[in-house]
Amino acid sequence: NAGVMQNPRHLVRRRGQEARLRCSPMKGHSHVYWYRQLPEEGLKFMVYLQKENIIDESGMPKERFSAEFPKEGPSILRIQQVVRGDSAAYFCASSRVQPLLSGEQYFGPGTRLTVT
């Protein structure tokens, strides 16, 4: 049973470029969550998606950041015109049902974005 997959694992971008982070949830999971983790800080919720729908994007910066979870294919977190402050580890998690009901969400290994 493959777990949550994220790619790339490491991504280096220069300021002003675009970063695309991909997340394939576990088989049978239709709920995807994106988190950002800065050094010495906790996980910060960014966005919650179900297939083809954004349910809660209250943790997403209003500009430059977008997320999608199409009917087919992985979930994508897109960061346009990256700045140094975007450097962080980005984690994706998936669950079969809402976390509270299932009691858990499964995290991927993360994508470490470095902006130079």
Add this chain to the structure above:
Amino acid sequence: EDQVTQSPEALRLQEGESSSLNCSYTVSGLRGLFWYRQDPGKGPEFLFTLYSAGEEKEKERLKATLTKKESFLHITAPKPEDSATYLCGGQGGSEKLVFGKGTKLTVNP
């Protein structure tokens, strides 16, 4: 604003030395309190969910408890392989989890 605070930030134990990690929360309408373990360079791994005050859950050397204001992760007779960062998260009225900064546990042999 919902908030989760974990203490201590870092904890060093000798193998076999039991201790507890604390998670204080102010989460409006708490519906679930979650504990995760995170190893360096990896994603968090689910450990427990607690739903109501007084609830306890155990897994090997770990036991999680919940009161109306805080949760504890008790580690009994830890081993070096228990070394990791332990994250606590709370879920209130929305679908998002609010996490603390974590406690980095080091268990020396």
